[in-house]
Amino acid sequence: MSFLSLDAINKSFAGVPVMRDATLAVREGEFMAVLGPSGCGKSTLLQIAAGLLPPSAGTVRIAGRAITAPPPEAVYVFQQYTRSLLPWRSVRDNVAFATEHRLGKRRARAIAEETLAQVGLSGFGDHFPWQLSGGMQQRVAIARALAAEPAILLLDEPFSAVDALTRLDLHALFLDIWSRRKLTVMLVTHDVEEAIYLADRIALLTYRPSSISEIFEVGLPRPRDPITTRALPQFLELRQTLLQKLLARPDA
């Protein structure tokens, strides 16, 4: 039973088709990675799934319901944390952003404090975003998304703008939160190892006009470990297969 389904999504910008019949079904509680090279329309697909961008044709369904606007179940996490956080708000109020319009400022701030603790940022509520490192700012962005208690998280390369060690750190944090909260996740990324390490399944997106060409089962045991999991033969084999597919593009 798919929880989030994209059914024959088409998208054109100014008459130029960028997406053709992209179809993908994400199960409840599943971690789905969408892998593709830069410029293949990954973000476009994710924005359509989030209801932020209307498809030219096709349907997005969440729990069987067709959506046309951003649904309350799903929250989108942006790649550019520096642009998605509000520079005039403290870290606490940036996280309260998620719920203040529904619950009021007081309640939203209380939730923000709890969520900041979960991402390891207790005590940073009064800081401003620019006073934090990139990795910490991305944690704030993740906390903001979690504070809304979404059933679905849509992640637009949220780990790509930080350094390699911080990325491993964020991976661990995120896997922990994902398993504890039983979230359904759709992650778009161009990083093959990141996709294998995090996901249950990996959907491969082709070049423009893009569509989902193949879906791979990862099948690695959980909990995953940043060092040993990456050394498993299954990991290396899948990595090789996926890289070959990505590099075999005609106009790469």
Place this chain on the structure above:
Amino acid sequence: MRSALRWLPGIALLVLLVAGLEWAVNAGMIRRALMPPPSAIGDALWDLLASGDFVEPLFATLRLVFAGFAIGSALGIAAGVAMGWWPAAYRLLEPLVELLRPIPKAALVPALMLFLGIGEAMKITSVALAVFFPVLINTLQGVRGVDRVILDGARTHGWGTAHVLRHLVLPAALPFILAGMRVALGLALVLAVLSEMLSGQGGLGFLILDMQRSFQVRLMYAWLVILAVVGLALNTLFLIAERRALHWQPANRP
């Protein structure tokens, strides 16, 4: 201490100019009837301050500036947000704004006098008109510049339009809005003084003109000094308020 020293050359130049003027007038290089020596202006200014006679005209002018500035700013921000947010509002209002904006607002004072007379209403309207356009243009630019990513963030969290405008668009555009208001504050003082001169009653503007016409040149210059101080004080107060409102900007942090 250090910052006081930094301004020393500028203050020294000012003192030198005043002293030079004093000397030039006393040496007969400038006619006293046109330019009394600064010391005589100082005496007149002192009398004015000591007698308390400066209070009423000063407050009359300040009232115009504040009332007109508040009304013009509020309308300018509202129109700027509407035009920046709703394309239909932009298409409706842009031709009108572009037609009216280039008119020097001073040129509208005679027409306003026809409709509103020479009282408070006309003067406040003149000031508000001068303030309205720069605030509108800057607000419009600020609203249009709000980052798409921030707006999408609000959408994915289910924010409604009113909440977005109040808590996202306005604060994001605030640096632009305040820059427009700072320009408008200077214009407000210009139009307040000018409409007082043209209406022939009340406030600093009228007095400066009246003193000149009745050959009380010393008093004319004394009022001019008061006007200069008012302009400086208004600008300084605004800068302090602006810095406080934008305290989150890294440049404004200690």
